[in-house]
Every structure is written in structure tokens, then in C-alpha cells.
Amino acid sequence: MNIYNTMTQEKEPFKARHPVRVKLFVCGPTVYDDAHIGHARTYISFDMVKRYLEYKGYSVFYLQNITDIDDKIIVRAEELGVDPEKLARKFEKRYQEDMEKLGVSGVNFHARATEHLDKIITQIQTLLDKGFAYETQKGVYFDESQFPEYGKLSRRKLEDLNVHRIQQDEHKKNPGDFALWKKRDHKPLWDSPWGPGRPGWHIEDTAITEEYFGPQYDIHGGGLDLIFPHHEAEIAQMESASGKSPMVNFWMHTGFLNVSGEKMSKSLGNFITIRDLLENYPGEVFRFFVLSTHYRSPIDFSLKALEQSTKSLERIKTMVVKLQKLSLKAPLEGPDDVMFQDILNEYQEEFFQHMDNDFNTPQALAAVFNLIRQLNKSLENKNPSQKTLNKILRFFNDFAEIMGFQFKQIFTTPVTNPDDLLEIILDIREKLRQKKEWELSDEIRSRLNNLDIEIQD
């Protein structure tokens, strides 16, 4: 299995640090507002990655942070006149609900920044002790000049960095030095050896990953926009603190989601939250939409594209229902089995080849559609046995499991309301009786009788 590594800009054979265990960390949301469909794209993608790694036999520990202390939260809380912690908890809960509806279930543990202050402080202290950080009257800063490899992920040189967009802080040694600890005199704040304040943005992730994974682990993921400066800062912090390199073996980044060709932003008025989306479309459809583009490519959101996804997904489900129905009454063995087995083998193999190639879900989906077409063609005049049908269904189950679709329930979902059904039957029987179709109306009565439903005319 190959995975594209942002660090090397190449697909590399995936090898976990442990024979069967994989440690996966993905940057989580800042919970100051509802998550948008760009977040959904990223988290669906990594959910698929986790599912596929597990299918390949790995035991994956998928860890995600929740940024529940941050300027945006503080500002929003002040605007609304509410407690920042309550605000963060509220949007964290809404985030979890959104993820559930999208079928994103792979995260094993969510770590809140505010619950890891001890670890954050310890890590900052280590950086100070080793000379990678310094204290000013405003806070504690990472000293970029002590980490010459800064920029290795984003391929930037320190001297190229255009820093005049941010306000200069004359207390910092270099303009690019970033805050590890920000001193504050009003809430929310936490005690630290450098006085009360709160952690900088980048430090929570490395504190959390060190806590659960140690200084080195397998995969770190996030959106493309986090490469610089966030992930660059994480590398600088962790590799300096531990003296071990690399912090992670594989850096994976998801492409952006655009809306009708433009970046999604509040000012453009094309900002779509997951909740807005789910009012009109099932999570599964959005999931299909996301997975029909490669995770690293930009994806363009539009209602038309969602309609297409709805129909494409329908085609797959139709096939699964067809196979399930056939398998109920198929013979145990048959002469056409070899042929169906060959079809299955061919496209199944193709499917996994594409998944092994840096999670190429669009190509893997194409293999599934090819399988469907071949099966439909063959089913016109050939009959597979139950055994073969079940093998095919098993593949579709694996497929659903990897992609996070819910095909299994197609047959087990109970009919909405039996009384409604009965009413339809009785209405039709009444019409038959009016037409004096006694034979059919009697058949309905007797068959309902067999089900212990008695009709009294």
C-alpha cells in the first residue's frame, strides 16, 4: 500500500512503526461555530483512511484534538456575552452530532486542549530548558533560529517568509517566532510558571500527541491549509523538545472544498455548514460526493454534483438489493458460477489495487461500477448460485464498510407502519369488491386470515 507523503512529495510504501498498530492523528476543529462542509470533506476522508487501514488488518488508534480555547472562541463568547467554556462545549456537541450523521465514526478519542494544560506546560518548559524558547513580557515564544529545519514540510525558507502581514512584536527575537504561551490577566486563563495565561495554538497538538502516542508516530493528517504554519510549528516544537526526528512518518493533507469554483467564505455568502447541508441531503450522499474525488484534489461543491451523487449511489444500492433478492431464492450451486466468480475477482482485485494506491477512491468506485455493469449484463440470462451471490454480497459489504455506506440495512429496515400498509390493501380490496372481482377480493381476505388478520364485511 502506498501513501502520498507531503514531506517527500512522493507516494511511499506504507510501513507502520509497529507491525500491526497505527497511530493516526488528525487536527480537529476549533469549536466556536458549526462545522462547515470543508471540515466534513477532511473528516470523511480520514474516516475512510482509518476504515481502510483497519480493513488491511491494522489496529488503528485515531486521535483527534478539540481546540476549545482559542482567540476565536474568546471573541465569539464576548460577542454573545456567554462563558467561553460553555460556548465551546455547545459547538463540540454539535460537531459530534454532525460527524455521526456523516457516518464519521472512526475517531477513537477526542482530546480537549483544556484538559491537557499540564502536558502543554511541561512541553513548553522542556523547550525553554533546552534553549528552543524564550520568555518575553507578553509570553513564551519558540525561537525559530534554533530550528534550522523550519520550513521543511512547506518548502519555505525562513528568509523568504513575508511576515509584514502580521503585526510586529518588538519583543520577539525573530518575526516568525510563534507563541507557546500567551500571558493574560483576565479569563479564560490558567496558571503557569510564567504567570497566568493560555497556550498558543500549535502547542496543544504536540502536547496531546506526545501524551498518547509519544514523540514519534505514524500518520498526521489535516487540511492543506494547515501545512503552514501549523504543522511546520508542530514539527519544530516536537522535534526540538524530544530531539527525535521525524515526528511523523507520513504527512497526509486533504485538498480544499470550493463552492461553485470559489473558496467558501462567510464574506462571499457561500458558507455552508454541515447542518444546512443535512437538512436537504442525507449524510451518505455527501459522503459519496466526497469520496468520488481523490482526497488530495480540490473538490467543487454544487447542488448538481450532489444530485449526481444521489443517483450514482442509488445505482449501487439497486444492485445490492437485486443481489440480496436473488440470493434468497437462488439454487445452492449452478453452472454459471465460474463466470460470475471471474467477474467478481477481476473487479475486486482492481478495487483493492486502487485503494492501495494512495486511497484512490474515485478509481476504486469506477471498478465497482464496472463490476455492477458486468453483473447486470450477465444476470440478464445467467443465474449464479446462492454461494456465489453471497461472495459477491460479501464484497459489497466490505466496500460499504470501507467507504462508510450503509448497505446492510437495505433489507432489514422494517416497513414504516404496518397499519398504513394494511389500509392500502383494504382500500384495494374494496375497489375490487365494487367491481365485483370476488375471486381476488376473497383471496386477499383468506390470505390475510392466514396472518391472523380477520376482515369483517
Add this chain to the structure above:
RNA sequence: GCCAAGGUAGCUUAGAGGCGAAGCGGUGGACUGCAGAUCCAUUACACGUGAGUUCAAAUCUCACCCUUGGCUCCA
């Protein structure tokens, strides 16, 4: 300016030296009491432009055009 991702059929997406690919859509058939599902054909001269390398280029090289994003808030 620097960094990055792109431009592939009507639309949405894969591919990355040699079989013109998947879905959706359009058109015409087959099947069908009607509808749906499905199948076949077609849409089809698919690869931004111009050169170059090669027996062979959508794919490699160079130049250029266009789109989007990032450059210390960002999934």
C-alpha cells in the same frame, strides 16, 4: 514576488509513455399493460496553447496562457 494545486467528452471526476476511462446527463433502440430497474448503440476527433524528446506523448522536457488557493485566522 515566493510556494502549492489544477485546465481530460455536455457536466463531475480518475489516469500518468503504447488497450480512448467511471458516474451523471442527452439521443435512438431492446425489454415492458404502465412505471421503475436493466441492457445495447450513440453523444465521443477527451486531454489549455506552442515547440521539443521518442518508433510511440494526455502522460516526459521547455516556454507560454488561464483558474484556484496559501504566504502566521483557516479542514
